[in-house]
Amino acid sequence: MKDYLVRGLVNSKNCRVFACSTTKLLEVARKDHSLWPTASAALGRMMSATLMMAKMNKNNEKMTVVINGGGPIGTMICVTNGDGNIKGFVANPGVHYTYNDTGKLAVGVAVGHEGTLQVIKDMGLKEPFTGSVPLQTGEIGDDFSYYFAVSEQTPSVVSVGVLVNDTNEILASGGFIIQLLPEATEEDITYIENAVKNCPPVSQLINDGKTPEEILELLFSDVEITEKQDLYFKCDCSKDKLSKALITIGKDELNSMIEKDHGCQLHCQFCNTEYNFSEEELKEIINDI
Known part of the structure; x- marks a missing residue:
C-alpha cells in the first residue's frame, strides 16, 4: 500500500478527521539517516502528525515543527509545504530504548519532556506565525494534542504509531487525528472517547493492511472523505x-x-x-x- 493521507468530516458527531499511512516514507528516512528503532518511531510519529497538521492549513504554506525534549535523541525537525512531501531528521539517530514492562519502544524516554513543541508557519506575511507549548510526555501524540488544545484552542485526539521489525525495517507507520467542531455536544465527546478507547493501536491496524479510510470507518460508520493526498519523504535541497x-x-x-x-x-x-x-x-x- 502506498503512503497517503485522507481528510474527512463526520457530521453526525460534529468533528473533522484525518488519517494517514507513512510506512514507506519512514523506511526511506530510516535508510537515509541510519535510524535505530526508537529513533525511527519518534521521527515516524512526528512526520505523521506534521503531515496531518499541514492538511489543516488553507494554503500550502511552509510549516516547520521542532521538538526538543532534552532527551538523548536531541532536536527533531520536520518540514513540509502541505504538498504531501516531507523532510525531517533527528540529531542523534542512534537511539534505542524499550519499556521494561511492555517491551514497546520508549519514545518518551528518547525524546524527553523537559522542552517544547514549536510550530512555525510561513504564511507569506512579514513574520511567520510561531506557536510553542511545553512537552507533556515526549510520546509525540500527547504533545500534539496539547498543542492543538492550547495554541489553537481546538480539542483534538492525536493517535500516531510505528511498528519496527527485528531487523529495524519499518513494518507500519501512520496515525489519525479527530478534531471537535464548535457544534460538538457532550454526547459527541463521549462517543469519540469510547471509539478511541476501543480502537486497536493504529500501527497494528496499518500492519494488518487497513487503509486510512478503513481506520476512520472503524471509528465512525458515516465518515465522509473529502480529500486524499499521496505522501513522500522528499528533500528539496540542491x-x-x-x-x-x-x-x-x-x-x-x-x-x-x-x-x-x-x-x-x-x-x-x-x-x-x-x-x-x-x-x-x-x-x-x-x-x-
Whole structure:
C-alpha cells in the first residue's frame, strides 16, 4: 500500500478527521539517516502528525515543527509545504530504548519532556506565525494534542504509531487525528472517547493492511472523505540552493575556504546528501556577490 493521507468530516458527531499511512516514507528516512528503532518511531510519529497538521492549513504554506525534549535523541525537525512531501531528521539517530514492562519502544524516554513543541508557519506575511507549548510526555501524540488544545484552542485526539521489525525495517507507520467542531455536544465527546478507547493501536491496524479510510470507518460508520493526498519523504535541497546560501556568509569567509581548503563540502541534514564546491565554483560565487 502506498503512503497517503485522507481528510474527512463526520457530521453526525460534529468533528473533522484525518488519517494517514507513512510506512514507506519512514523506511526511506530510516535508510537515509541510519535510524535505530526508537529513533525511527519518534521521527515516524512526528512526520505523521506534521503531515496531518499541514492538511489543516488553507494554503500550502511552509510549516516547520521542532521538538526538543532534552532527551538523548536531541532536536527533531520536520518540514513540509502541505504538498504531501516531507523532510525531517533527528540529531542523534542512534537511539534505542524499550519499556521494561511492555517491551514497546520508549519514545518518551528518547525524546524527553523537559522542552517544547514549536510550530512555525510561513504564511507569506512579514513574520511567520510561531506557536510553542511545553512537552507533556515526549510520546509525540500527547504533545500534539496539547498543542492543538492550547495554541489553537481546538480539542483534538492525536493517535500516531510505528511498528519496527527485528531487523529495524519499518513494518507500519501512520496515525489519525479527530478534531471537535464548535457544534460538538457532550454526547459527541463521549462517543469519540469510547471509539478511541476501543480502537486497536493504529500501527497494528496499518500492519494488518487497513487503509486510512478503513481506520476512520472503524471509528465512525458515516465518515465522509473529502480529500486524499499521496505522501513522500522528499528533500528539496540542491546545489543551486546551497550556492545561494554560501553567498550569505560573505567574501571573507569564502576566500578563507579557498585559501585553506581550495573548496568546501556542505551536508544536508534532511537527506544526508553531500555537495562539493571546487575552488573555481567558490570564486564564481564571490564574483556573483
